[in-house]
Amino acid sequence: MIPAMPASAATSSRQAQVSGTALRFGRLVVMGAVAVLILVAGVWGSWRTAPYVMLTKGRERGTIEVTRCEGQTCTGPFTPLSPGSPGHARMVIEKTAAVKKGRSYSVVVMPGGDEVVRSGPAGVLYAWVPLGGALLLASVVVAGGLRRTRLAWVMAGSGVALLTAAFVTM
Known part of the structure; x- marks a missing residue:
């Protein structure tokens, strides 16, 4: 602390730093939960037919x-x-x-x-189309909310690859 600075200024600066850290942590938790929820919903939607097609x-x-x-x-x-x-x-x-x-x-x-x-490759890929859409949607949340652009690009690329492969085989 600078001797000429009042004690209240140093305290408010520390409080601002703590509240900023808490907000960043809260954003990470909430956006992470949203991304996981989207992916779980994609797997849930795919799992309606996937076991019958994959485990014949x-x-x-x-x-x-x-x-x-x-x-x-x-x-x-x-x-x-x-x-x-x-x-x-x-x-x-x-x-x-x-x-x-x-x-x-x-x-x-x-x-x-x-x-x-x-059944066959077309059926397997078509069964997992909801997961491909969920990967695309979750990649936006990961990039914007979590600010993890590399992971978001990998997720988006995986989703596009899955959807494209399903489209080509059908």
């Missing part, structure tokens, strides 16, 4: 020939490839930009219903 051992696999599309779904007969699986006259697949009437797709049957999901 013991699951009913086959092909579906799309004969009719309306609304958000397409239907068609299911021809099993797994030994002991019965054929189904009508199974439902989600209508996406890649599903077209008159084409056949390799699929895995979701347990407990008449819904199927794409």
